[in-house]
Amino acid sequence: MVRTFYNEMYQANGECRPHYQAFARWLAETPKELLAQRRREADLLFHRAGITFTLYGDEQGTERLIPFDTIPRSIPASEWRMVERGCIQRVQALNMFLADLYHEQRIIKAGIIPAEQVLANEGYQIAMQGLNLHRDLYAHIAGVDLVRDGDGSYYVLEDNLRTPSGVSYMLEDRKMMMRLFPELFAAQRIAPINHYPNLLLETLKTSSPLDNPNVVVLTPGRFNSAYFEHAFLSREMGVELVEGADLFVRDDKVYMRTTAGAKQVDVIYRRLDDDFLDPLAFNPDSMLGVPGLLSAYRSGHVVLANAIGTGVADDKSTYPYVTEMIRFYLDEEPVLKNVPTWQCSKPADLSHVLANLGELVVKETQGSGGYGMLVGPAASKAEIEDFRARLIAKPEAYIAQPTLCLSTCPTFVETGIAPRHIDLRPFVLSGREVRLVPGGLTRVALREGSLVVNSSQGGGTKDTWVVED
C-alpha cells in the first residue's frame, strides 16, 4: 500500500509552500555549522534551565530533555482561523455536554448517546450529579490533539479535558527560537503567544464568582513528569505552587499553610487526577490529595479547574459522539473532522477490527501518553497477536481507527534534514469567553516512519508559528 503524506513545507511537486518561503530562503543562506552550533546551544540552555520531564517506570527518576527541533512548524493565518474556530466550537460543545450529563441528561433522552456509554464509564463521577458550577464550565483548560491526513485536512485525534500538559514547552520553544534566531522574527510576522499565562490566570480568576480569588496551582510534587510545567505556570502567573500537604480543609473551606498562618484558597488549578484529589472520597491510598476537598468543592467554597468528572467526555469511547454533540448543542456543523472510529464494544465493529488489525491503530479507551496502543502497519506479528488476545478478552476497553498518514515537517536528524511526522495540540481556555493563543504545541516523532509523537515515546517538539499570509 502506497501512502502519501502531506508535507507541511513542500508541495507534491517539490515547490515550497508560500508561508514557508521566507524560512526556506533563510535556511538555504545560513551556514550549516552555524545551525549545528545553535542547536547545541539550545540543548545546553534547556539543560541548564532544567526544562525536563521524568519518565514513569524509571526508578531513578532521571530528568530528561525533550528533544527540541529548530525547524518550526508553520501554519498560514487563514488556515489557523479555521482551526481556531473548530477548537472553540468543539470545547464549547464538550462543556455543554458535561453540564447536560451532570444535570438533565437531555442528550441521553434524545437517544444520541447510549446511557451505558456514559453512566458506566470510569470517568463518570456520580459526585458531580446535580452540582452547579459557575458559568457551567467543566473543562476550563482543554488540549485538542490535531493531525493532518494525506490531503492536508485536519482531524481531531482526541480531546484532553482532564489535565492536558505541554503548554510550557510551547512557550519555552518560542523563547528559545527568538533567542537563537531573532532574525527570523524580524523577517516575517509571527503571531505572539507569550501572553498565555496571562490568559490562563484570567480564565482561572473568572472561574470563581469572587472578585479577586486566591488562585493556586496544585502539583503532585517534584517527581511528577510534568513538574517543570507546574512550577513554570505558577511562577509565570505569580501564584502559589502547592502540594496536597500544604492544603487542609476546615468547615468545608480550603486553606493553605503559610508562614503567617492559614490562608483561604478559592481556585485550585489542579494538575492531579480525580482519583488522587481527596483520599476520603476517591483513592484512600492517595498521599497527594487533600482530605475533605470534595466536600468543600460540593459546598461551593472552592473551584477546581478542571472540574471533577471531565474524563467521561474525553474518553476515547465517547470521542465518536463528539460530532453529534456539536450538532445537538450548538446546531452547527462540526468545523473539524473526527477520525472514523470503530468501537470494539460493538460486535460488528469488533469483527471488522479483528479482521484488519494489520492496518489499524488500536487504542485503549482510557490510555494516554502513547502507552498501550498498537500501530498495525508498524507492528510485528507477535504484537498483533498479543493485541488480538487482549481485544477478545476485553473489547470494551478498546477503539480502533484507520492508520492516518500524519503530515510531515522537515526536521533535523542525524543524517541531515528529513521529513518526520507531527501533530498539533492547541490549548483552549474557557472562562468568560473561549480563547486560545495562536498555534499550540507541535510534537514530532523523531524516529523515521514513527507515528507516535509522545515525549514518553521519544517524541520531540517544535516551535509552532502562525504567520500572516
Next chain:
Amino acid sequence: MLSRTASDLYWMSRYLERAENLARMLDVSYSLSLMPQDGRGDGLEELAMPLLITGTLEEYMARHGQLHAERILHFFALDAENPASIYNCLGAARSNAHAVRGRITAEMWENINASWLEIRGIAEQGLGRYGISRFCEWVKERSHLFRGATFGTIMRGDPYRFIRLGTFIERADNTLRLLDARYEMLGEDIDEVDGRPARSYYQWSALLRALSSFEAFAEIYRGSPGTRKVSELLLLRPEVPRSLRACMDELSLMLASLPGENGRPAQRLAAELEARLRYTSINEVLDEGLHTWLTDFILLVRKLGHAIHSSYLEVA
C-alpha cells in the same frame, strides 16, 4: 507564603552556605597541611581537622580505617556516600531549589542547577585531576554567583528573607566552630620563641583567609594575629561580613521584618542575642574562657534555628 516553600528556601540557602563553608574549611586545612609541620607528622592531623569540626571523623574511620590524604579529601569533598560531603550539600541545595523553582527567579534556578550539573562532572573526573585548591575556589565562586544572582534579581519579600535567614544561621554556626577548632589546636598565645610565632602566625592567618577576613584584620589591627584580636574581629565586629555579630544583626533584621504574630519567640531570641553581642567586650569573652563562650553560643544559635523552624516552617 507557604510554610513548605519557606522551609525549602531556608534549607536551600543553608546547604549552599554550608557547601561554601566546607570548601573554606578544606582550603585552609589543605594549605596548612602543605606547610612544614615542625616534626609534627605529615600534615594528616591538619587534614583530618575538617572531619573533626563537622563530626564526620568517626564515619570516615569506620569506612577507611586510617587517615589517608587522598581518601580524606575525596570523602570530604566529593563522596556521594558521605551525606555531609560538599557534593551532597550542593545536591541538597539544588533539590530544595527544584522544589521551589516557581518561587525563585530563573537566574537563581539556572545558576544552582548549573552548579549541580558541573559538580557531577567534577566528581566523575576526580578531585586529584581537577585540583583541590581549584575545586575550593570553584565552590566559593558558585556560591558567590548564586548570592549575586539572588541579590540582583529576587524581590525583597518573604522569600528573600527566608533565604537570608538560612544563609546567616549557617554562617554564624560555621564561624563559631572554625574559631573554636583553631583555638583548640593552638591553645593560649604563648611567648613567641623558637619558630612558634611562625606557626601561630600561619594558623591564624589561614583562618582569617578562610573567612575572607584577612584584609579586614590587617586594616583594623595592623599587627600580627593572636587569639584576642582574631576573636574580637570574628565575634564582635559588625563590619566584617562573616563575623558572628554581622550574622546576628542580619538575622534579627530579617526576623523583625517578617509579618505575622507567630514569629515572636524567634524574633525575641534574635534581638536578645544581637544585643548581647553589641554590648559584650572581648575581655568578658576571654574571662569566661573562649572555648566555653563559643560552645555556649553554638547552642544558642542552634536554639534560634529551632525557634525559626517552629515559628515559620512547620506551622498550621
